[in-house]
Amino acid sequence: MSERDSERSISQTVRAQLALRDMILSGQLRPGERISELQAVEITNVSRTPVRLALVRLEDEGLLQAIPSGGFMVKAFTERDILDSIELRGTLEGLAARFAAERGASARSLEPLKECLADLDQLVRQDPVSVEAFSAYVTMNARFHALLTELSASPPLIRQIDRVSALPFASPSSFVMAQSALPEAHQILLIGQDHHRIVVDAIENREGGRAEAIMREHSRLAARNLRLALRNRTHLDLLPALALLQSPA
């Protein structure tokens, strides 16, 4: 094989998984479409064994759906499915925040979260937020949510949150970029950041209920962004995840 060095070190299974995922998210494989193993073999240039494993992995991820008689098809999602997935993530992150608060996260363990919060503050401060700042926000925001999840110190919960967030439209940063095209962009960013501040404060003060509630509300900001983006239909190209929407996007 004369692949690039960077691609030689990873396994065929992962390579196939990445290639197929890309094709699904980019819409080259349409929702409802059956995807045969041989077809996948042609696409990815790896043999059936790793392809099959990749398909199984993508099924757990939630991108594919097993057909009873065998094989897989690309899963289709309704707008309601997406909204529910966001609410689901919010609920789980709320639980994580409550655990962190009730179990007394140590001052030391809170430090990285606070640093992250400060970094986000820095980014949000500028009034016309540059595109680069938005991009940096997405990264930092993902880090904030990951740190918060870990603060729960609950492996089973962390696992579930990771599984929900694996869906491309359910992760904490899914619709932040879509925001950037909206007039209310800066406003929403400020509100979201205030939620971040509140949850850290609540955890510090052992206010479990408050921590839980604010994370639930926080996720509804993503729901709002989604709805706005769908209504305005501007810059929908920023949202590859919506290729999975079954009603015409």
Next chain:
Amino acid sequence: MSERDSERSISQTVRAQLALRDMILSGQLRPGERISELQAVEITNVSRTPVRLALVRLEDEGLLQAIPSGGFMVKAFTERDILDSIELRGTLEGLAARFAAERGASARSLEPLKECLADLDQLVRQDPVSVEAFSAYVTMNARFHALLTELSASPPLIRQIDRVSALPFASPSSFVMAQSALPEAHQILLIGQDHHRIVVDAIENREGGRAEAIMREHSRLAARNLRLALRNRTHLDLLPALALLQSPA
């Protein structure tokens, strides 16, 4: 192969999965123990390809853990992990109940749930509850929870609940049988059944918050049962799931 007819129709993958799961839950494979593919091949008498798929499936189920360098080991759980998993299920079932209430489950769709509730009432009524009644309660209880979950009418949520409940100690009926050995058995059964009644009532009256809260509390009954069973250490043989506990059971 001269297997029994009932086993001839299912696939080798499923057969391997069942065999390995049994060995894990029965404690024949100990937590932390590495389980090689060849070893699994010897155990199950199927070839490596389906064995590997079975191992991957058991990993999603949460019974196995992938080793970074490759292969799998039997996952070990702490008591805290189990309690968190129960709280997690309660949280998700709470969300399901809230969805059902807020979205207005139809009278027709509530009927099966009410029938199930009545059946459970019947079983709980007898004062010294027979072992058979306990066993029937376990089945009916599982049905009640499944029906309630479906009432959410949210595929993403249903999927997550199913995934959490796949863990043998996180399913709604995990510790009901353990209860049967306790003096407080009947009392606890009555309380649990009252929770069932309340959640149906709350859904009917569109009381989302109440429905959510009661399901959360309901799961804590399972947590109580677990703790009681572990402290008393009587009839721990009723709980094969505890083979996964890493501290000496």
Next chain:
DNA sequence: CGGCGCATTAATGTATACATCATGAATTCA
């Protein structure tokens, strides 16, 4: 002319041979 049944085909399910990589033990050199 329409529906049922059979044959063909193409898919998934399974087994095994081969390649590659991690691991551990033994030996040798400093």
Next chain:
DNA sequence: TGAATTCATGATGTATACATTAATGCGCCG
């Protein structure tokens, strides 16, 4: 004697040939 290196062993990763089952289209019968 200790440590490092190398070799042997056994594991997982991959490819492919074979078996079996589901889908499809054609033809035949009613």
